[in-house]
Amino acid sequence: MQPVDLYKIFFSPGTRGYNIISRFYYKYHDLFERTNYPQFKEFLNQIFLNISNIDFSKDIKNEEAYITGSIKIQCRVQLDKALKSRYTMLHENPQTIEPSEEKSSFIENFESNNPGPLEQLEIQEIFQEVNTFKLSLNSAELELFNNLIDDVPRKEIAERYQMNLNTIDTRIRRLRIKFLGYLKKCGYSTSLFDKYD
Amino acid sequence: MENFLKEYSKLLDESNEHLSYQAIAAYLNLKEMLSSREIKYIERHLEICPACREKFNTVLNEDNELDNQPGSEDIEKTEKPGGARIFRISNYWKYSAAALILIIAAAIYFFLLEDKTIITLNSKGEDSVTIHEKLRDETGKGIKNGDKPAAGRFYEEDLAVREHFSKNTVLENFINRNVRSETHVQILLPLIEDTVNIPIKFVWRKGGVDLFTLTIVDNKNRPLYRNSVEGNEFLYTEKLGSGLYYWKIEANGKLEVVGKFYVK
Numbered sequence: 001m002q003p004v005d006l007y008k009i010f011f012s013p014g015t016r017g018y019n020i021i022s023r024f025y026y027k028y029h030d031l032f033e034r035t036n037y038p039q040f041k042e043f044l045n046q047i048f049l050n051i052s053n054i055d056f057s058k059d060i061k062n063e064e065a066y067i068t069g070s071i072k073i074q075c076r077v078q079l080d081k082a083l084k085s086r087y088t089m090l091h092e093n094p095q096t097i098e099p100s101e102e103k104s105s106f107i108e109n110f111e112s113n114n115p116g117p118l119e120q121l122e123i124q125e126i127f128q129e130v131n132t133f134k135l136s137l138n139s140a141e142l143e144l145f146n147n148l149i150d151d152v153p154r155k156e157i158a159e160r161y162q163m164n165l166n167t168i169d170t171r172i173r174r175l176r177i178k179f180l181g182y183l184k185k186c187g188y189s190t191s192l193f194d195k196y197d
Numbered sequence: 198m199e200n201f202l203k204e205y206s207k208l209l210d211e212s213n214e215h216l217s218y219q220a221i222a223a224y225l226n227l228k229e230m231l232s233s234r235e236i237k238y239i240e241r242h243l244e245i246c247p248a249c250r251e252k253f254n255t256v257l258n259e260d261n262e263l264d265n266q267p268g269s270e271d272i273e274k275t276e277k278p279g280g281a282r283i284f285r286i287s288n289y290w291k292y293s294a295a296a297l298i299l300i301i302a303a304a305i306y307f308f309l310l311e312d313k314t315i316i317t318l319n320s321k322g323e324d325s326v327t328i329h330e331k332l333r334d335e336t337g338k339g340i341k342n343g344d345k346p347a348a349g350r351f352y353e354e355d356l357a358v359r360e361h362f363s364k365n366t367v368l369e370n371f372i373n374r375n376v377r378s379e380t381h382v383q384i385l386l387p388l389i390e391d392t393v394n395i396p397i398k399f400v401w402r403k404g405g406v407d408l409f410t411l412t413i414v415d416n417k418n419r420p421l422y423r424n425s426v427e428g429n430e431f432l433y434t435e436k437l438g439s440g441l442y443y444w445k446i447e448a449n450g451k452l453e454v455v456g457k458f459y460v461k
Contacts, residue, residue: 069226
């Protein structure tokens with residue numbers, strides 16, 4: 001599906017996707033307005049940008065369900081980011097928060113089970129980037145990527161899919177380049193991996 | 198990448214961190230996209246955490262509400278905070294109102310705008326004033342600091358002006374990650390999203406480093422100023438057009454923090 005068609009069918013006013021995004025945005029309007037998305041159109045465009053990365057060549061049984069499911073997920077991605085921005089703003093500049101805001105604040109006061117400074121990449125952030133990246137993979141790449149997350153040995157992957165090790169290594173190399181490109185586009189430093197090598 | 202994913206995999210097994218909304222939504226909507234470990238991580242956490250179970254129910258109910266498809270009459274309601282609903286004007290009135298506005302705007306432009314004067318809407322006589330026009334200066338870098346239109350006057354909105362204020366998504370990501378600076382360099386002034394006048398005083402907490410590189414970029418990430426700075430403050434005195442700007446502090450060749458400010 002081309003981006004133009006995707007937009008026409010799911011993101012133009014009156015469509016199912018548009019209605020989902022619109023309802024979601026205005027439900028959390030006061031949060032989005034003060035953090036990342038003061039305008040609905042920016043919110044809509046950001047979700048469209050993420051969804052347009054979907055690789056439609058993969059074997060999708062129900063395209064509409066897949067896209068609307070992805071839209072709901074991307075709405076929550078933005079919600080998580082907005083909550084985080086708000087949390088950061090609160091902790092950096094507590095004097096900017098009006099008393100009335102705190103009562104109706106969307107900030108969740110969950111106590112972290114892993115307390116500590118936010119210097120490390122949090123698992124939720126990795127989860128978010130990894131799963132948004134997965135949208136751009138075809139079926140074979142997605143399976144391979146999930147196998148790597150599940151820490152399945154290369155030999156076992158090769159046996160499972162009846163390929164030789166060289167083919168698996170080549171595909172892993174291509175995946176690596178794709179993943180690095182994606183992270184760079186998101187603004188991460190490519191030295192992110194160096195820490196783990 | 199494999200080692201990175203191995204570490205991620207380990208975190209999935211060991212972490213007790215609360216689930217994000219995205220994780221729950223992914224589990225509910227596109228479980229087939231998740232790896233076995235990710236699914237186990239979510240299910241294991243849901244078993245032990247009542248707060249996340251509640252969050253799960255919230256997302257589940259919300260998904261049903263969000264996807265309550267409109268009927269064929271296409272209500273066109275938009276929900277705003279506080280439960281107030283705003284009904285859009287039906288097409289007939291919308292087009293009539295738009296046509297009327299266009300006629301009035303054309304009339305004002307052709308018959309009333311003369312020698313750079315604007316006739317105010319109120320009945321008081323006023324001196325002629327300079328139209329807030331030519332919003333780009335000759336170099337095309339930004340808008341002139343013209344008179345700010347007073348309340349009650351018409352002025353033309355320039356699309357180029359809005360472009361100078363649009364956010365840069367990549368740099369916005371960096372701002373949200375400011376707290377992860379390893380050397381604890383921290384922005385003190387101007388605060389994120391402050392509106393400032395020239396000269397601009399930049400102040401930051403040093404965090405054990407003495408020599409920095411300060412770069413100021415526009416919202417297209419085009420560098421406007423870059424220089425080494427010793428210490429933890431810098432006074433910028435050159436001209437900047439109206440718009441959104443970002444500033445970066447680097448230490449030892451590494452980006453430490455990104456801030457942003459507006460100039461009006």
